[in-house]
Amino acid sequence: MKKSISAKTPAFQRVAVLGLGYVGLPMAAIMAARGIEVIGVDVNKAAVEKINAGGIHIVEPGLDIVVRGAVAAGNLRATDAPETADAFIIAVPTPFKEGYVPDLKYCEAAARAIAPVLKAGDLVVLESTSPVGTSEAISRWMAEMRTDLKFPHEHGESADIMVAHSPERILPGRVLIELVTNDRIIGGITHRCSARAAELYSMFVEGQLHLTNARTAELTKLSENSYRDVNIAFANELSMVCEKLGVDVWELIRLANCHPRVNVLQPGPGVGGHCIAVDPWFIVHSAPEEAKLIRAAREINDHKSEHVVDRVRHAAERFRAPVVACLGLSYKADIDDLRESPSMHIVKQLAATGLAILAVEPNIDELPKDLAGLANVKYAELDDAIAQADIVVLLVDHKEFKRIPKSELLARIVVDTRGVWAGA
Numbered sequence: 001m002k003k004s005i006s007a008k009t010p011a012f013q014r015v016a017v018l019g020l021g022y023v024g025l026p027m028a029a030i031m032a033a034r035g036i037e038v039i040g041v042d043v044n045k046a047a048v049e050k051i052n053a054g055g056i057h058i059v060e061p062g063l064d065i066v067v068r069g070a071v072a073a074g075n076l077r078a079t080d081a082p083e084t085a086d087a088f089i090i091a092v093p094t095p096f097k098e099g100y101v102p103d104l105k106y107c108e109a110a111a112r113a114i115a116p117v118l119k120a121g122d123l124v125v126l127e128s129t130s131p132v133g134t135s136e137a138i139s140r141w142m143a144e145m146r147t148d149l150k151f152p153h154e155h156g157e158s159a160d161i162m163v164a165h166s167p168e169r170i171l172p173g174r175v176l177i178e179l180v181t182n183d184r185i186i187g188g189i190t191h192r193c194s195a196r197a198a199e200l201y202s203m204f205v206e207g208q209l210h211l212t213n214a215r216t217a218e219l220t221k222l223s224e225n226s227y228r229d230v231n232i233a234f235a236n237e238l239s240m241v242c243e244k245l246g247v248d249v250w251e252l253i254r255l256a257n258c259h260p261r262v263n264v265l266q267p268g269p270g271v272g273g274h275c276i277a278v279d280p281w282f283i284v285h286s287a288p289e290e291a292k293l294i295r296a297a298r299e300i301n302d303h304k305s306e307h308v309v310d311r312v313r314h315a316a317e318r319f320r321a322p323v324v325a326c327l328g329l330s331y332k333a334d335i336d337d338l339r340e341s342p343s344m345h346i347v348k349q350l351a352a353t354g355l356a357i358l359a360v361e362p363n364i365d366e367l368p369k370d371l372a373g374l375a376n377v378k379y380a381e382l383d384d385a386i387a388q389a390d391i392v393v394l395l396v397d398h399k400e401f402k403r404i405p406k407s408e409l410l411a412r413i414v415v416d417t418r419g420v421w422a423g424a
């Protein structure tokens with residue numbers, strides 16, 4: 001598909017990436033490493049300074065080397081205000097507000113920040129996972145500020161500015177590989193928008209580029225994450241059924257997965273991260289009557305966290321003043337990302353009951369703000385926490401925890417939400 005793009009269209013000399021977080025920074029660094037001049041834009045001044053000094057403010061394997069190299073070569077520069085470019089990639093957060101209503105304020109702010117520096121022929125790509133219709137909204141917001149330019153939501157193929165959605169699909173922990181090798185969905189508001197965006201991505205993507213329209217691209221991404229959420233919900237529901245019936249869920253799943261057409265995912269303490277725990281709500285919000293299974297999966301996965309809290313509280317009743325070691329705060333293994341982390345939620349809930357908690361998280365150096373103010377929660381090293389604990393709650397399957405032999409835990413009550421010590 002990439003080969004069919006018109007050779008007449010000029011290449012992109014300069015690309016601006018708005019939002020230098022878990023998606024934007026690796027993207028900016030990879031493009032810069034391919035020799036493209038990249039300007040990274042972020043409102044976080046500390047992050048801007050760190051990147052310009054060749055450093056990074058997030059944990060992602062291999063990213064530090066790529067950023068350092070790109071900055072040293074002069075291809076990557078960070079700033080806090082957009083400058084002129086040929087293409088703008090928006091990679092900002094899309095959270096939800098009260099009642100799971102999508103909050104597009106960062107997308108709107110990015111669109112309005114880009115508008116003053118746009119020139120005819122520019123491309124704007126929304127990478128942030130977004131509700132259906134957001135790319136059109138981006139086009140409208142920019143059009144409000146630039147009445148001298150024609151935008152595709154109104155002028156179709158004769159627009160001066162191209163707008164497309166190309167959702168990121170990278171898995172934290174494997175970002176540098178997946179950014180390049182994953183297939184990409186590219187949905188333009190018009191065909192020309194899709195073609196122009198495909199030309200940009202063909203500069204560094206080795207996977208296939210699948211062209212479609214913006215609304216289909218938006219819903220495709222939401223469907224991918226909802227699919228995973230529904231499947232994890234099945235595993236989490238099974239884990240609670242097994243607990244009730246006295247069956248080992250880890251053995252059950254291993255056995256069920258011997259069937260050639262069965263692949264049950266792994267239960268856990270709930271589902272976290274800024275994607276899978278959020279995106280399904282965008283579908284539910286747009287089609288509440290229709291998206292019954294998607295809603296139920298979200299509720300089951302959220303309920304699993306409450307279930308873990310109840311289990312620990314129940315275990316704590318056996319002691320007069322129990323010490324609870326909570327192993328892991330991030331939303332999944334071997335990363336530092338705490339967004340929507342079920343572990344954080346569980347620790348906060350347990351803390352609210354007054355239990356003494358030792359929180360262990362090898363990927364961060366101190367307690368996050370939400371926990372730092374709580375008198376009964378202390379940051380602890382792994383060995384100290386286990387030595388002092390009456391109850392050990394395994395919340396994240398970090399590599400450091402997998403190394404703990406089960407024999408070290410014999411005198412403690414263990415709540416292993418990830419099956420790390422199952423069968424050990």
Ligand code: SAJ
Binds near residue numbers: 169228232276333
């Ligand atoms: N989890 C389980 N059991 C499993 C698998 C995952 O409980 O068997 C939990 C994890 O512990 C974590 C949550 O689910 O709390 C999400 O983790 P994940 O590894 O499934 O996904 P993310 O959120 O890190 O990344 C997802 C990916 N989407 C899909 O796999 C469909 C990634 O490709 C997307 O780019 C990313 O969301 C995103 O940014 O949307």
